[in-house]
Amino acid sequence: MKFEQILQIVLVIAIIIQFFYSFILGRKQDKDIGNKLMILKRSAVKQSFILLLMIGIVFYMLYAFIKGTTSNTALLIIIYFLISIYDFTKLKIVTDKGMGNKSLYNNSIYNFIYWEDITKWEWHPKHPNLLFFTFSNKKGKTDRRDWDIPSSDKEKFEIILNKYVKHAFVDSSLENKNHDSKKNK
Numbered sequence: 001m002k003f004e005q006i007l008q009i010v011l012v013i014a015i016i017i018q019f020f021y022s023f024i025l026g027r028k029q030d031k032d033i034g035n036k037l038m039i040l041k042r043s044a045v046k047q048s049f050i051l052l053l054m055i056g057i058v059f060y061m062l063y064a065f066i067k068g069t070t071s072n073t074a075l076l077i078i079i080y081f082l083i084s085i086y087d088f089t090k091l092k093i094v095t096d097k098g099m100g101n102k103s104l105y106n107n108s109i110y111n112f113i114y115w116e117d118i119t120k121w122e123w124h125p126k127h128p129n130l131l132f133f134t135f136s137n138k139k140g141k142t143d144r145r146d147w148d149i150p151s152s153d154k155e156k157f158e159i160i161l162n163k164y165v166k167h168a169f170v171d172s173s174l175e176n177k178n179h180d181s182k183k184n185k
Helices: 003-027 044-067 072-088 151-168 172-184
Strands: 036-039 090-095 098-103 109-114 118-123 130-136 142-148
Touching: 003 072, 036 151, 044 072, 118 151
Parallel strands: none
Antiparallel strands: 036 090, 090 098, 098 109, 118 130, 130 142
């Protein structure tokens, strides 16, 4: 067998596995994440990058067909990319039990954090749409993450945070003012 034939077999197997994980297994929902309250809009930069990548792949396919240089291997690689690109894009989902990431086209939930696990949340003092939150992870250790919240979703998202984890809010703008006043003395 030639190298290209082996590569084609491997690509076909990878496509089948990716399709199975993305569309069949990915639709199963193990966790009870509660009722969906909102899905945050994706950042325009990320969405533009994915769109440019998809357009580039389509133009390459058209170019290869027009020039007659298309090969089975190239088509298999392109099919694999088309199937897997959206699997790596995640939406930020907020429910009545917590918040986390959800795969764009299936129900797989990633990095879900329950409201009761959040110990502290605050808005970045210099970047008003950047949310920092601290939580207890599965191992009982404290972990910290940040989410970039689109301006159009910030008000509604803050209402949800105040409803479920108001006790954990820290006003970092006050902390910075106190810290700056100590420096001036």
